[in-house]
Amino acid sequence: MTSKQKFLYFIYLHRTGLTVTGLSLALLLLPLFEDNPYTLGLTNLIAINAIVVLGLNLFIGYAGQISLGHAAFFGLGAYGSAIATVTYEIPPWPAMILVAAIVALVALLVGIPILRLSGHYLAMATLGLNFVVHTILLQWDDVTGGPSGFSGIPYLSFGNFEFDDEVRLHYLLWGVTLLSLLLCLNLVRSGVGRGLSALAGDEIAAAALGVNTRNAKIKIFVLSAVLASLAGSLFAHCYSFVSPDSFTIFTSTDMVIMVVIGGMGSIWGSLFGAALITLLPEWLDLFETYKDFIHGGILVLVLMFLPQGLVTGLVESIKIKLALRRRKNAST
Amino acid sequence: MLQLKHVSKNFGGLPALSEVTFGVPKGQLTALIGPNGAGKSTLINCITGVLQPSSGNIRFQEREIAALPAHQISRQGISRTFQNLKVFSRLTVLENILTGLTCEGGDSMIMAMLRLPHLRHRERQLKLRAMEALDRFGLTDKANWPAGILAYGDKKRVELARATVSRPQLILLDEPVAGLNAEETATVGEQLRLLRSSGHTMLLVEHDMALVMDIADQVVVLDSGKCIATGTPGEVRQNPLVLEAYLGRMDATA
Numbered sequence: 001m002t003s004k005q006k007f008l009y010f011i012y013l014h015r016t017g018l019t020v021t022g023l024s025l026a027l028l029l030l031p032l033f034e035d036n037p038y039t040l041g042l043t044n045l046i047a048i049n050a051i052v053v054l055g056l057n058l059f060i061g062y063a064g065q066i067s068l069g070h071a072a073f074f075g076l077g078a079y080g081s082a083i084a085t086v087t088y089e090i091p092p093w094p095a096m097i098l099v100a101a102i103v104a105l106v107a108l109l110v111g112i113p114i115l116r117l118s119g120h121y122l123a124m125a126t127l128g129l130n131f132v133v134h135t136i137l138l139q140w141d142d143v144t145g146g147p148s149g150f151s152g153i154p155y156l157s158f159g160n161f162e163f164d165d166e167v168r169l170h171y172l173l174w175g176v177t178l179l180s181l182l183l184c185l186n187l188v189r190s191g192v193g194r195g196l197s198a199l200a201g202d203e204i205a206a207a208a209l210g211v212n213t214r215n216a217k218i219k220i221f222v223l224s225a226v227l228a229s230l231a232g233s234l235f236a237h238c239y240s241f242v243s244p245d246s247f248t249i250f251t252s253t254d255m256v257i258m259v260v261i262g263g264m265g266s267i268w269g270s271l272f273g274a275a276l277i278t279l280l281p282e283w284l285d286l287f288e289t290y291k292d293f294i295h296g297g298i299l300v301l302v303l304m305f306l307p308q309g310l311v312t313g314l315v316e317s318i319k320i321k322l323a324l325r326r327r328k329n330a331s332t
Numbered sequence: 333m334l335q336l337k338h339v340s341k342n343f344g345g346l347p348a349l350s351e352v353t354f355g356v357p358k359g360q361l362t363a364l365i366g367p368n369g370a371g372k373s374t375l376i377n378c379i380t381g382v383l384q385p386s387s388g389n390i391r392f393q394e395r396e397i398a399a400l401p402a403h404q405i406s407r408q409g410i411s412r413t414f415q416n417l418k419v420f421s422r423l424t425v426l427e428n429i430l431t432g433l434t435c436e437g438g439d440s441m442i443m444a445m446l447r448l449p450h451l452r453h454r455e456r457q458l459k460l461r462a463m464e465a466l467d468r469f470g471l472t473d474k475a476n477w478p479a480g481i482l483a484y485g486d487k488k489r490v491e492l493a494r495a496t497v498s499r500p501q502l503i504l505l506d507e508p509v510a511g512l513n514a515e516e517t518a519t520v521g522e523q524l525r526l527l528r529s530s531g532h533t534m535l536l537v538e539h540d541m542a543l544v545m546d547i548a549d550q551v552v553v554l555d556s557g558k559c560i561a562t563g564t565p566g567e568v569r570q571n572p573l574v575l576e577a578y579l580g581r582m583d584a585t586a
Contacts, residue, residue, distance in 0.1 A: 187445045208406055
């Protein structure tokens with residue numbers, strides 16, 4: 001092997017670690033070059049969305065299920081943290097963990113019956129869950145503040161160090177996002193992850209290989225709900241205000257669109273999808289009014305031409321081309 | 333090793349299997365044959381837990397497995413291949429084989445997310461075993477190909493490699509040579525013989541009579557959901573019931 005080949009092989013072998021390191025460095029340095037609070041506010045929102053999308057992609061892209069209701073868990077996390085810290089005066093960090101645990105329990109109780117369903121039926125059931133949670137947030141005025149929202153949520157802090165401006169939040173939010181990214185990458189590259197891919201490929205074949213399909217689906221559902229809940233808590237502490245409008249079924253569908261556009265079954269695609277869909281409305285004022293139309297249109301186009309998602313679809317078509325070329329070379 | 337007693341399966345009121353009784357002895361290759369619609373696939377599905385038999389007992393190594401869910405049956409050491417291929421086309425060939433070792437993972441989701449050192453070590457070992465299996469089936473140079481682009485024959489070999497990589501106690505093969513040409517059939521036959529000589533127990537569902545008569549130690553004949561004959565290939569070939577139900581027709585058309 002020449003030194004160049006060795007170098008390329010080293011990069012190939014450590015591609016995941018190197019990409020994570022590169023991304024971390026870029027994010028570490030970003031506030032030095034870009035300190036416009038508006039821009040950082042946007043990237044922070046990408047980080048929050050990315051946490052939800054990572055979990056949702058495990059559920060949709062890896063385990064092959066569908067959820068049109070993850071904004072429910074996102075909302076439960078946000079309102080949970082709000083109520084715990086303001087009404088019950090629990091310190092924010094323990095509150096976040098407590099709320100995540102409660103959401104996990106909710107997801108488990110909901111997941112056991114509804115994950116017996118699949119396809120359209122599962123989509124409808126999760127959609128229903130979202131409606132129920134949204135209605136509770138909207139109608140239970142005494143606890144949630146009703147349609148006018150819940151304000152006065154404290155910032156997160158370590159001692160006297162408060163996460164109260166965009167730069168500080170940048171490090172906090174992206175720290176959590178990178179950690180989630182790393183955990184998800186580890187998961188999908190393990191035996192458990194392969195079991196999930198098998199599940200998405202064919203349920204009967206997966207079971208025949210020893211994958212406990214029912215349990216695996218429920219576990220991933222709970223995991224994705226916990227990630228959504230954590231993202232919700234961060235959302236609440238970041239803006240110190242939450243309202244039911246942030247947790248409607250349109251939020252849920254936006255999240256599904258992020259998964260689909262980024263790429264089903266691609267952890268990196270989740271980041272890309274979250275970034276693209278979060279930024280799109282900012283690039284064109286037009287998008288504000290016709291947002292749902294445009295998101296819908298993009299979704300239809302991606303599903304028609306690259307059903308695996310934008311990133312996964314492109315990467316896979318390149319991979320297949322390379323493999324086919326190798327096959328051709330091998331045969332001649 | 334595997335013992336079926338009076339296994340019946342009804343779909344609605346329609347009996348697909350009635351009172352099927354036979355055994356699969358350890359270390360041997362048992363072939364299950366019968367005309368289309370005889371209930372062979374239903375039987376395989378009952379053994380592997382995809383379907384639950386309506387009545388009867390299925391014992392595997394002295395343990396009743398008829399009521400167990402599919403993944404637990406798999407973890408007892410029964411693996412299978414599928415008649416209509418179920419290769420995971422989005423995974424690479426190597427990853428496909430690795431899914432065959434899922435049942436040995438047994439690790440929790442949280443451990444996997446933390447990627448502790450001992451997991452990394454085991455992951456390397458699993459990969460080595462998977463590579464060995466690829467080598468056995470002549471797929472080494474395609475290890476990193478997406479399985480979806482493989483030719484049909486190669487996909488069949490991936491299934492076979494996946495089903496055998498965990499060294500299961502019993503392998504159920506649902507028509508492993510259907511759709512293969514004579515040369516490929518001979519290769520698969522050779523591989524099955526190798527598996528048997530290395531001590532694997534197999535139950536083979538197959539329509540290719542030449543292959544069955546060539547490699548089976550014992551043949552079980554199913555017709556309209558009933559077990560009509562059991563014996564060595566020689567005995568079964570001469571059984572008038574079998575001739576009438578199946579082989580006679582095969583000979584006439586062949």
